[in-house]
Each structure stands twice: as C-alpha cells, then as structure tokens.
Amino acid sequence: MKPIRSFLFVPAIRESWIDKVPGYGADAVILDLEDSVPEDAKAQAREIARGRIGPLARAGQRVHVRINRSPFLYSFEDILAVVSEGLEGIVLPKPEGPEDIDTVSAMLAEAELRNGRPIGGTLLVATLESARSIQFAYEIARRERVGMIAGVSARNGDVQRSVGYQWTPEGMESLHLKSATVIAARAAGKLPLGGLWQDIRDLEGLRRAARKHRELGFAGEFVLHPSNVPAVNEAYSPSVEELAYYEGMVRAYDEAVRAGRGAIIYQGEHIDLAHVRTAREILALARGTTQTSDHVTGAGR
Secondary structure, eight states: OOOOEEEEEEETOOOOHHTTTTGGGOEEEEEESSSOGGGGHHHHHHHHHHHHHEEEETTTOEEEEOOOSSSBBBHHHHHHHOTTTTTTEEEEEEOOOOHHHHHHHHHHHHHHHHTTTOOSSEEEEEOOHHHHHHTTHHHHHHHHHEEEEEEETTTTTTHHHOOOOOOOOGGGHHHHHHHHHHHHHTTTTTTEOOOOOOOOOOOHHHHHHHHHHHHTTEEEEEEEEEGHHHHHHHHOOHHHHHHHHHHHHHHEEEEEHHHTOSOOETEEEEOOHHHHHHHHHHHHHHHHHHOOOOHHOOOOO
16 A cells, blocks of 8 residues: 555535645545534535545545444444545544454445445555554454554543553653554554644644654654644655665665675665665655656666
8 A cells, every 4th residue: 555644634524624635735635524523413524525535536635534433333324425436445443453343344345335336445544542452453454454553642532541641742651552553564564654743733743743653663644734734744755865865875786786796885884685675665655656666776787
C-alpha cells in the first residue's frame, strides 16, 4: 500500500469542509461518521459521505470513512452506504482484537457483494484504542484486509483511559504502545500510523511530535485540522539534504560495484548493500513510487 503521510479527519456532516478537501494537501482524507458527528445527525452524515466519495476520488483524493460501532457490532448501515467505487478503505475505531477484524471483514464482503464491488477490495485501518487491542496488535495487523494499524496517543483519549498513563507533550509515557504498533505493523508487512496532536494551533509542538513519530518508524499520522497538514507532510518527507545524502550514497555505491567492490566509505561511514537498500527505499518513497528508477538507483548498470 502506498504510504500516507497525512490522514486528515473531516466530519462527514460538514459539507462545505468536504468541498475544500482537494485543496488541503492531505495524502488521504477520512470522512468521519463517528465521534465528530452528533447521534441525531448520523444518518445525514452517512448520506453525505455516500455522495462525496466518488467525486473526491475522481479529483485524485484517496478516501476513507470512519464508521460507528455499538457495544456489540459495527454499523452495517454505515458499511453498506459507503462501500462504493472510489472508497479505499474503512477506518475502524476501537477494535478489541482480531475477532473484530474478522467480523467486519465478513460485513464488508457482504456489502461488496450487494454493491457490486470486488470482494476483498476495501481495506481496513485498525485504530488501536485499548490495552487489549495493543496486546493483540500483531494478530490484528496480520489480517488480510488490514492495510494499516494506528497507535494513537491523544490527550485524554480512549487509549489513555484504557492504559492508564498520564499524557505529556514529550510522549515518553506512550512510547511502549507506539513501539508496539510499529513493530506489529512492520512484522505483518503493513504500515503503522501515529497521532493525534490535539493542540491544533501549536504547530511547533506538532512538528516535534511528528518528527519523533517518524524516528520511531511510523509511516504517517492522523491529522485533526487542515492547518496541520503541511507540518505533518514535512515531518514525514525527506529533506533536501537527506535526499542529496542518499542520492550521493547510491551513486558512490554503484560506482564501487562497477569497480568490483561491495563496500565503501561514504562521508566517513562504512556503507554496504544493506545501507544502499535503505537509501533506495527512502528515495523511491520520496518520489511517490515503490519502484526504483534509474535516477534513484544510479544509471549505467
């Protein structure tokens, strides 16, 4: 799955906000039917989301929808309404374990069948919001439909209440759950997401938090406000200096290989194939592709 740096929540009840989504610059948008929508507006929000998925997708926007759940089951009304052409995935709130993923996968298959969509084509983003879901993070991530899992650490959110930590801007108290999310996702071959930064006006705090998340291994994160998108995109994108460093490394290594050497000293560091593979991956992702071009890997092989 192509990585998502910025995953922007937009309440599905806010039609004027949805109209502006293509201008926000987010890699993907979540039309939210859950916490940001009052109970008496759920049905209206569902219909708005249903009507906006296709136009957004045709405008080049990757679209997901966060659905509701009751104490017993996820909303089949939500799923049946939004499974349609242009929908990339469902953001799943509060799964307790892999059994919830299995249940929703069956519900999605039924909706795909009824709506004439390819069976298995709708991905899941599982948001780990309880101690139990974090304990079963790998089993959740291994499920076939799951493309990403999210280890969120919002102040006073569900996961803070469940785990019992006290939130700080530095984030050390939630390091264990963030690391568990990253390891589980990567071990399952899926992408880990972080977030959420709630003080939307504190852009410097957001930048620091996002950079730390990237250092931990997250691929991107949830975003609450359009004004926060540029800071998150920047945090998860290699800088000009980083790109120059990795491009130089690849060129130097390719020259060494042509000369019959498998390791070099580059800017004072020992470099071999493992380091160059990392460099090529970073360069490919920076260019929005999982394929390595001649420009990235060094022409002239």
